[in-house]
Amino acid sequence: MDRISLVLVWSLCLSLCMFSTPSSAQLKTNFYANICPNVESIVKNAVTKKFQQTFVTVPATIRLFFHDCFVQGCDASVIIASTGSNTAEKDHPDNLSLAGDGFDTVIKAKAAVDAVAQCKNKVSCADILALATRDAIVLSGGPSYQVELGRLDGLSSTSSSVNGKLPQPTFNVNQLNSMFSANGLTQADMVALSAAHTVGFSHCSKFASRIGNPVDPTMNKTYAADLQQQCPKNVDPRIAVNMDPNTPRTFDNMYYKNLQQGKGLFTSDQVLFTDTRTRPTVNTWASNNAAFQQAFITAMTKLGRVGVKTGNNGNIRRDCSVFN
Numbered sequence: 001m002d003r004i005s006l007v008l009v010w011s012l013c014l015s016l017c018m019f020s021t022p023s024s025a026q027l028k029t030n031f032y033a034n035i036c037p038n039v040e041s042i043v044k045n046a047v048t049k050k051f052q053q054t055f056v057t058v059p060a061t062i063r064l065f066f067h068d069c070f071v072q073g074c075d076a077s078v079i080i081a082s083t084g085s086n087t088a089e090k091d092h093p094d095n096l097s098l099a100g101d102g103f104d105t106v107i108k109a110k111a112a113v114d115a116v117a118q119c120k121n122k123v124s125c126a127d128i129l130a131l132a133t134r135d136a137i138v139l140s141g142g143p144s145y146q147v148e149l150g151r152l153d154g155l156s157s158t159s160s161s162v163n164g165k166l167p168q169p170t171f172n173v174n175q176l177n178s179m180f181s182a183n184g185l186t187q188a189d190m191v192a193l194s195a196a197h198t199v200g201f202s203h204c205s206k207f208a209s210r211i212g213n214p215v216d217p218t219m220n221k222t223y224a225a226d227l228q229q230q231c232p233k234n235v236d237p238r239i240a241v242n243m244d245p246n247t248p249r250t251f252d253n254m255y256y257k258n259l260q261q262g263k264g265l266f267t268s269d270q271v272l273f274t275d276t277r278t279r280p281t282v283n284t285w286a287s288n289n290a291a292f293q294q295a296f297i298t299a300m301t302k303l304g305r306v307g308v309k310t311g312n313n314g315n316i317r318r319d320c321s322v323f324n
Contacts, residue, residue: 026310027148031127036119040147043128046109047135050101055249058136059200060102065133066196066303067095068126070183071165073307075154075314076125079103081321082159092162097203103321105132110320125320126151130304137300140199142251143293148304152314155323169206169266173275176268183306189299191272191281195292197265198255199248201240204231207265218270220262227265241265253293256286 032039051057068078071089078095082088089095090103109128114120127149138144167179173187180190208231210216215224223245230241242248243265244255255269259282264270272278285292318324 027150027305027308029146029148031149032119032123035122036113036116038116039113039119039123039127039149040131042112042116042119043109043131044135046112047105047132048139050105050108051136051139054101055140056099056101056200057105058140058249058251059196059243060099061105061129061132061136062102062196063200064098064102064106065129066193067098067166068129069303069306070167070179071162072154072156073309074126074130074151074304075307075309076106076129076317076320077154077157077161079106079125079129079320080157080323086157087159088157089159089162090157092159094162094166097206105136106320121316121318124151124153124314124316126153126309126314128320134300137251140249140251143297145297145300148301150308150310152309152311153317153320154309154314167268169202169268170209171268172271173278176271183303185299185302185306187278188281188295189302191278191285192292192295192299193303194269194272195253195255195285195296197243197269198253199251200243201248202243202265203237203240204235205237207231207267210267216267216270218262218274219264223261223263253285253289256282256292260286 047057047061064078065074068074068076071078078089078098080088080090082091090098106125106129109132110123110125113123113128130147130149130151134145134147165179167176171179176190177187180186185193207227210219211224211227211231215221226245227241231239244258245263246258247254258264259270259273262270264273273282285295315324
């Protein structure tokens with residue numbers, strides 16, 4: 001081989017090395033085509049079965065995915081159970097309100113996948129959670145989309161890693177933008193993902209300050225009165241209220257229509273309409289469900305790429321709640 005050829009080969013190797021760092025580029029929709037070709041239908045069937053038992057499957061699974069991806073990336077670290085020597089992510093105060101049905105959905109889908117000999121221990125819990133989230137959205141009337149796959153499961157899960165990583169119900173637009181931006185998500189992505197609050201419920205304590213004395217002036221007075229009835233003083237902390245007072249079981253753009261009427265449950269919801277930077281987006285998606293769905297798909301796809309583990313940074317857990 002002559003010297004010029006050697007130099008060319010060397011430069012090619014160098015450029016390949018530079019571009020082979022683990023990243024979302026390694027995710028692909030057909031990742032399991034030759035490994036576990038029916039993985040999507042297996043997960044879908046398991047999620048559908050769970051959905052038929054309880055609607056909570058939908059908001060619980062969506063929220064689990066979001067809480068997972070925002071802390072150490074989409075690596076199923078939120079599903080790990082605490083041990084005597086380690087308090088895991090799921091036991092951080094910000095995660096204690098995650099409904100058990102979300103965890104159960106992933107565990108049942110994983111069992112269904114592993115029941116197929118060809119697929120056993122070949123599909124990560126992180127990918128199963130990503131697929132289950134899409135399926136839950138579709139089952140509740142939301143948009144279908146292709147899920148990029150190829151994530152590995154994370155190797156660590158600590159309560160301390162959650163500190164300051166999840167949006168709070170009291171956040172303003174600056175705080176929301178900052179937190180989403182840290183995960184490579186734009187303001188439009190943030191407004192789109194906030195619409196996950198179109199399904200599911202919240203506990204009274206999370207918004208009590210908005211319906212106290214005085215009532216938050218940005219809140220619709222009739223809506224505030226309804227909430228005061230559902231959440232009287234000294235209410236049982238287990239009492240839950242629908243996030244969307246109109247279509248709580250349908251994944252739709254009603255979330256934005258509610259914001260226009262002062263019916264956002266959290267401060268972090270209502271600010272999307274009161275802040276002039278985000279209001280035009282809210283107005284657009286309130287009147288155009290198709291545009292909202294497309295923006296939501298874009299945002300979910302980007303969310304699914306956050307902090308993905310590949311190579312030696314992860315593995316495929318045999319049990320989603322325990323490290324191998």
